[in-house]
Amino acid sequence: MVEVCLPGTGGMLPLENRWTASCWGEFQGTAILIDCGEGTQIALKKAGCKLSRLELLLITHFHADHIAGLPGLLLTLGNYGKKTPLTIAGPAGLGQVVASLMTIAPNLPYPIVLKELDGETRDFDLFGIHFASMHLQHGIPCLGYRLTLKRKPIFNPDKAKELGVPLHYYKTLHAGQPVVLDNGNRILPYMVLDGERRPISICYCTDTQPIEEISSFAHGADLFVCEGMYGDEAMSEKMQEKGHMIFSDSARLAQRAEVKQLWLTHFSPAMKEPEQYLDAAMSIFEHTAVGYDGIRTTLGP
């Protein structure tokens, strides 16, 4: 199972009551953060996210509201005693941007591993998770991410007991390795497993115009986190020009993508009460939630 949380849901700049948009995911004790605007380190603490578990930071693009908190986060991880590497992945140019920002965060006590996602390295596997990325439409290079968490098949302890498998072999068999018992019997994983479990998919798309490719990229996701700068239909044209969406754009993408649920995020500072546009969005895609700082869910059994 995976825990997902949005520590912040704002666009453009941090506000007193709304941090800049980011997404936190935890899977088997490893945490992943998408984007890190100014103040995200505070937002994470407020949302109860354990910074010490952070192993991977995905950056969507290099606008300040998505990366300005990087130096502060890197230093705070060091103060927390981090020694293991932090991987940072993002669009082409990542190395130069991170190096520039590290002017004020030098000499970290842990290594930084950079992954520029370009050309053939657009997708990668890490921590048992498949990370896919797609180019969004936002004026500057900007990536949407899809995380697919492969899960172990279902283990059936009754079958194991029937075969006389001692407890200490369960983990090995569950991981797909055969074992030989003291009596010489060879036990193969399929003999104690109850079939595959569907992977869990989370898709995160911000900032972008509502391009059709997003609905293929997000198709069938358990959770689709998608930007919506405004709920008001009157802002539609202006947002398109600025490389953004309104709630109805996001809801239509979610509907075509047949996702399980949609969380809206990345609200304009000028939109004080995004919740008032929920009904309109739900009339397009029922399983819509208007995100808020700290919104959290658990996916998968």
Place this chain on the structure above:
Amino acid sequence: MVEVCLPGTGGMLPLENRWTASCWGEFQGTAILIDCGEGTQIALKKAGCKLSRLELLLITHFHADHIAGLPGLLLTLGNYGKKTPLTIAGPAGLGQVVASLMTIAPNLPYPIVLKELDGETRDFDLFGIHFASMHLQHGIPCLGYRLTLKRKPIFNPDKAKELGVPLHYYKTLHAGQPVVLDNGNRILPYMVLDGERRPISICYCTDTQPIEEISSFAHGADLFVCEGMYGDEAMSEKMQEKGHMIFSDSARLAQRAEVKQLWLTHFSPAMKEPEQYLDAAMSIFEHTAVGYDGIRTTLGP
């Protein structure tokens, strides 16, 4: 008269209930900010400081808790419609650090004027204020600042009336320019002025060990804002090693400097209630206040 405010009073990193240390001053409609850590733009808004008035940013040094909020602040000033130049002054190396951070804040709609304070350019005059700087002791180059606001002499409207000076000449005479009345009488400024007013001085010193030069630099200041990482005497040695002070160090400097008042700031995140050490600091220097986010005063009549 000058308004002074500390939007934040924390050291190391921003906390949910304490922003990183900065100082805001307003004099005749022009605002000056000293330091800009992560989240300072939010702290300024919370403290009621009008960002649109900001003309000068002084940076003490290039540790992230003093400058990481720069890209966000620059972009927000642009969003507010700023067109006039923003001057940024700081230690040698400022140009390179600002250029690095502007990787994520390019194409601003107003010019940036950089002043590297080194060698002969350590002091400067701007907006009718004299800015002096001194090298503090902090491991990396770090400047303390002293702002001296020259004030116009006292205007005596009774004298002006007696001499038959019309109202519309008052401003010119107060600014030190002679005028000729319709009847041919020449009025010189000294004829309507009541003598000089003492300049107002504000001194800001953080981060540093308690070096003796600070007491000369701050001498006689109306307000001395000075760092104190801890109130607890047991932290004295450790703070010296790290290039910092404790409250009693700051109070002793204030006492020797014969300043009018001392504001303590830049508290360690580990010190939850700095106020509990106020009495001890006041036993060394009576006119001490423990700063808090939003503390504000007006200096001069």
